[in-house]
Amino acid sequence: MSPNQRDEADQEKALAGWREILGAEGVLHTPAALAAVGRNTSAFPPRDVTAVLRPTQAAQIPDVVRVAREQQVPLHPVSTGLNWGLGSKLPVRPGSALLDLSGMNRIRYVDARGRFAVVEPGVTQKQLADHLAEHAPDLVTNVTGSSPNSSVMGNLLERGTGFRRHRAEEVRGLEVVLGTGELIRTGLWSGADARHSHHYRHGLGPGLDGLFVQSNLGIVTAAVVDLLPRREELRLLMFSFSEKVLPGVVDAVGALFTADILRSIVHFFNDKRILSMTASTQVPTWTGVVALDGTQAQVQVAVQEARGPLAAVGAAVREITAADAAGDEADPLITAMFDVHSGRPTTAFLQGLHQATGATTVPDAATLDALDDSTIGYLACMPVVAVEGATVRDLMATVERICAKHGIVPALAINPMNADYAESVINLYFDRTDPQQTASAHACNDDLHRQLYAEGFRFYRIGIDAMEFMTEQDTAPWGTIARLKAALDPDGVIAPGRYCPISG
Ligand SMILES: Cc1cc2nc3c(=O)[nH]c(=O)nc-3n(C[C@H](O)[C@H](O)[C@H](O)COP(=O)(O)OP(=O)(O)OC[C@H]3O[C@@H](n4cnc5c(N)ncnc54)[C@H](O)[C@@H]3O)c2cc1C
Incomplete structure (x- = not known):
């Protein structure tokens, strides 16, 4: 078998594996669906994408990652994919499946007293604002100037900024599926039976939240985000x-x-x-x-x-x-x-x-x-x-x-x-x-x-086309980041090239 034929066979096996997990409707592979991923307002050259995957539950993600590892087809996760000006929903490198998490859109929980919400990737700023207006009117969310239909999570993971404050500073905990398929929760959220899990964002030991912001070390399936009190x-x-x-x-x-x-x-x-x-x-x-x-x-x-x-x-x-x-x-x-x-x-x-x-x-x-x-x-x-x-x-x-x-x-x-x-x-x-x-x-x-x-x-x-130039510079300790990548995503299946010069 030629390398090309082997690649195609791996892709077919990957598609079959993902269909078992997500159903046929959760794996799009039509030319129209693949071409739509390439269209972007920045006119960046489209990257070839092997499929568009649409999970609906966090519990599906470890299996999606398992198949990606087995068949060596990387995943490019997006929340709502409106990363306009920097790449929209395009991966940095070709050959990935787009993991479109917009269908995972539950607001799992709002704690009005503790002033936080637990949101999944597809939760939009409008959805959270409407939810608070109805169920917790003394709280407001920090919103951006982007579409009301853009996500809280994608903005946070790109280290975006709302009008009131920096989004990444609002994180009180993350739920992440690593490239190994392991699901972890950060800070005190990792344990059970605490009286409160989200009142102290750091937990014990090294803080891990920052590892998953502007990174390709994991797929974030939920975030605990701080809410603002409505002032007089x-x-x-x-x-x-x-x-x-x-x-x-x-x-x-x-x-x-x-x-x-x-x-x-x-x-x-x-x-x-x-x-x-x-x-x-x-x-x-x-x-x-x-x-x-x-x-x-x-x-x-x-x-x-x-x-x-x-x-x-x-x-x-x-x-x-x-x-x-x-x-x-x-x-x-x-x-x-x-x-x-x-x-x-x-x-x-x-x-x-x-x-x-x-x-x-x-x-x-x-x-x-x-x-x-x-x-x-x-x-x-x-x-x-x-x-x-x-x-x-x-x-x-x-x-x-x-x-x-x-x-x-x-x-x-x-x-x-x-x-x-x-x-x-x-x-x-x-x-x-x-x-x-x-x-x-x-x-x-x-x-x-x-x-x-x-x-x-x-x-x-930075945008996807500036990634290579910028990650060649000493703007971050890239060697250490590469060692973390090797430990958390040993097969390099998550977003190759995203804020990372080394991985595949
Ligand atoms: C008119 C206008 C106004 C704007 N105003 C603002 C503004 O005020 N502030 C601002 O910050 N931006 C702004 N933007 C830029 C952009 O639209 C927003 O940042 C928007 O929130 C990003 O889109 P998204 O939420 O769909 O994120 P996504 O595109 O879903 O995510 C961004 C990136 O994060 C990563 N990612 C997303 N989800 C996951 C996940 N679950 N796990 C792992 N990685 C993930 C992916 O690499 C993805 O490319 C504006 C754009 C326009 C056109």
């Missing part, structure tokens, strides 16, 4: 400023975090990014937004304390209350901002993206989520930067120079998370039907990664 009062501070004063605003925000006046992520958007969130054409160069919540008295003090330093560096500051964001007359951008900061997912940003890239009418809900099937091209480059005005100014100078060289106006966000670091997002939009624009956007994205890296900037998330 929530207001937004919105402030606008010219790019000239951006460094001063960054330093002022850093000082406000240090003084504990700000306690929630700040977002700065440039005008191109704002235009992709709203139909408005009258926008200042940069817009900042941050939530202040607590008792009425606490919020009042925080507003007063934050206003002065921001105004002193040249920002025009507005205070937004719930009443300003409500009703038909309200500015849609302000309503959307209020929604996401209050734990209500919105389609507004996705709508804005469609409109900013050419849609003349508001697309319906199904069209909004079908970004991968649209003509919209979208790539994201994500450097992390110190909250230091001079460094942010240097970052901007390089980003603007490179984007200008490639003829692209970037949609930028700089999001100080605390006094120490800001996550920045450089969004490149293009028309996927135009080969010239597509090539320029990819060249620009590649150039941005290489040039920013050369200038000492590092990245907090």
Whole structure:
């Protein structure tokens, strides 16, 4: 038998094995199903996929892994597969089966007193927000600006960020199937009969949760996530400023975090990014937004304390209350901002993206989520930067120079998370039907990664095509990570190449 014939025979055996576990309806192998995996808004070259697997229960996953090991066909797990800008649902390397976990979508448990939820991979942000509104109205979830139908889990495992805080910091425990097929639970969740298992996220011994975030060491089948208490009062501070004063605003925000006046992520958007969130054409160069919540008295003090330093560096500051964001007359951008900061997912940003890239009418809900099937091209480059005005100014100078060289106006966000670091997002939009624009956007994205890296900037998330370049650099202790990989996934069957230079 030739190697090709042997590969095909292994694949056939794998498909048969998976059908026994998942039923015929849980194993898709039609050309249409396989081609759909390849379509992606970033116009990354499609990777060949052997099948799409659709489990419905965590108990099926160890057997799915067993078959993958026996037949040497790797698995690429996704939760809802909306990792837009970084690869959508595409694996890094060809030859995997897509493990689509969206059908495992139970909210297993919400503890209103302990303020946590136990969610499976397919649980969407809308599903969790709706569930809390009905069953635990004193709690809210930290939501992103992505689709209401995107998952809590996939965002967490990509180390994504909600409007209120970093998602990975909300983890209180994970349930994971390793590449060996063993199912483990982290921290105190691993044991039985404790009075409480999720009040202390670390457990005893080395903490393992971080091993499974931006990793290919396991398939996560459930997560315990922290929920936020609904406070008596929530207001937004919105402030606008010219790019000239951006460094001063960054330093002022850093000082406000240090003084504990700000306690929630700040977002700065440039005008191109704002235009992709709203139909408005009258926008200042940069817009900042941050939530202040607590008792009425606490919020009042925080507003007063934050206003002065921001105004002193040249920002025009507005205070937004719930009443300003409500009703038909309200500015849609302000309503959307209020929604996401209050734990209500919105389609507004996705709508804005469609409109900013050419849609003349508001697309319906199904069209909004079908970004991968649209003509919209979208790539994201994500450097992390110190909250230091001079460094942010240097970052901007390089980003603007490179984007200008490639003829692209970037949609930028700089999001100080605390006094120490800001996550920045450089969004490149293009028309996927135009080969010239597509090539320029990819060249620009590649150039941005290489040039920013050369200038000492590092990245907090990367797309599937930047994986190889970035994992060749000393950005992580890759040798140690490879030894962990060999122990936890000895046959290299989980997501080869995902945030890992060595595995198969
Ligand atoms: C308009 C717009 C706004 C956006 N706003 C935000 C934002 O505010 N914050 C933000 O972070 N992102 C944002 N995004 C990017 C992206 O859409 C979100 O991060 C989204 O949550 C990711 O999709 P997902 O939840 O379907 O994750 P998935 O695509 O399912 O997962 C992401 C990756 O995690 C891994 N993974 C997923 N599930 C598992 C599992 N169970 N076990 C092991 N590995 C797994 C896979 O490698 C997968 O590729 C935005 C995108 C757009 C277009």
